[in-house]
Amino acid sequence: MPESDQSIGRKILGFFIKEESGTESTGTPATGKPAAGAPPTGASTPAVPRIPVNTGASNPTPASPASGAVDPKFAQHFADVLAQNNPAGPDYFEFRETLQSLASLGLTEEKQFQAAWASFKALAGTTDVSKLTTTANQYVGALTKDRDAFGKSVEAAVxxxxxxxxxxxxxxQTENESLAKQLLAIQQQIDANTNRLTAIGGDITEQSAKITQNQQNYEVTFAHFTDQIKGDIAKITQYLK
Structure with a gap:
């Protein structure tokens, strides 16, 4: 991905994921110069991101399944997807950036949306609120398309x-049932197959658990992003008439 998309991706990531104290969403200390891209494999585990609380933007109900978690690698992935689908010119992305900048001013949620809208109108030279909802829905569509592709990859992995x-x-198992009915001479083959079955049982449990947890993390991260965008769409529709 081009460097410009990487930069936008990191910026978008900050709109949706808030790190524990003192770190950026990539797990890098908050110096204002986060490392490009996601953390390399084998690197130290980044701080676990949390859903923003009282940011002034929408605060959707925690996503399910509860056994999943917002995964840093999927969060970075979704941010990159949004960056790659960011069109030229002001749109929902710039509106959300302005909205986030107002979070610390003590304004009500409605006032924050209205102030962000006033700023966006001046920037974009439009009074059409559908510019926000349309582009926001396009981002949801991009994430949904990525989710569909991910689902196919999960099926292939399974x-x-x-x-x-x-x-x-x-x-x-079928072979063992047959061998059990044969002469004692083939008992050694049955024993070998039984040992292999024991090993397979452990492999199935391990692989199934890894794939299931990965899928649950993806779903929760997906819901986390889309719920926030949909929440903003609902507030835009409610407040910016």
Missing amino acids: AERVGGLQNEQKRL
Whole structure:
């Protein structure tokens, strides 16, 4: 991804994810110069992001499933998706940036949205609120399209990693039933297959748990991003008439 998209991606990430004290969303100390892109594999674990509280923007109900979590790598991924789909000229992105800058001024939520809208109108030279809702929905659409692609990759991963092991498990179980009815001479083969079945059981449990947790983290992160955008859309529709 071009450097400009990376920069926008990090900026967008800050709109949706708030780090624990003193860190940026990438896990880098808040120096104003976050490292480009997501943390490399094997790097120290970044601070776990949390859903913003009392930011002045929408505060959606915590997403489910509860067993998932907002994952830093997916948060960075979604920020990059939004950056890649950021069109030229002012749109919902710039509106949300202005809205966030007003969070610390002690204004009511309605006043914050109205002030952000006034600033956006001057910047964009338009009085059409649909400019915000339309582009916000385009961002939701981009994230949804990415989610669909991710779902297909999960299905492929399950088929490759778990499906193959399950097929082998069924085959060996059937073979053992047959071998058990044969002469004692083949007992050694049965024992070998049984040992393999034990190993497969552990592999299935491990791989299934990894894939399920990864999918749950993705879903929660997806819901976290889209809920905030949809919440903003609802407030835009409510306050900016």
